[in-house]
Amino acid sequence: MFKEEKDKGFSKVETIIGPSVKVEGDFFGQGDIIVQGVVLGNLKTKGHLEVGAEARITADVEAGSANIAGEISGNLTINENLDLSSTAKIKGDIMVNVLSVEKGAQINGKISMDKNAAEKNKALNPKADSEKMN
Template sequence: MFSKGNSSNSDSFDTIIGINSKIEGNIETEGTIRVDGKVFGDLKINGDVYVGKDAAILGNIYANNVFISGKVEGNIESKGILKVHSSGKLYGDIAVYSLVTEEGSLFEGKCKMMAVNQPEDVPSVSNTKKSKNNNKTSAAE
């Protein structure tokens, strides 16, 4: 059930959906979930989501971090990292802070990278352009 490439152990999951299980409906939980079976519905998880190699999810996923080794057909919103392992297949749009795809993985959809707040001492692009224009104006005078 747990692949050698996945560093998680069974103690780290609050909910496990076994390989022979089929769930129809939305799932919400505060902790981390591992799916090895089939889920037809949305997952709203305040922890992390692990999708096993033989798992299939037909629905949207909202979570902190998402690790896909199986198949997901749906949109994903991750507050942290989305990692698609080499055996993973993802069909859907994503909105994430960080995206990692291994060689051999499949991703079909649109990707929106959410910005992390910039430090205050780093000028934004619009401020940089403005200061260059001001320099050109000053040089012309």
């Protein structure tokens, strides 16, 4: 199920956070992001997010689509497809359009599936968007 996605590659990879890298703070991008290290803060991209099996993210995450194999502690808002591999561990709420979960993946939180995930998240948290502007 996930092998096909990985074989396609990424057309717009802008950022790779390697296994020895730790990023602290808010991280925003337009293209695809690959995380193999540690991210603390907020992570947002309009593109695709790939989280490796050894990656650790403590952040609220927003992405166009995502493949998760590592650990995320924080809420996820994914506009399109979210694929969780067998090694994925999510501690937080998930708002997504389409969800695929491999046997063995762990989710500790609420899952909301909606075609307009991003718009609903903004409506629920208008303060978060205004704080980002300041």
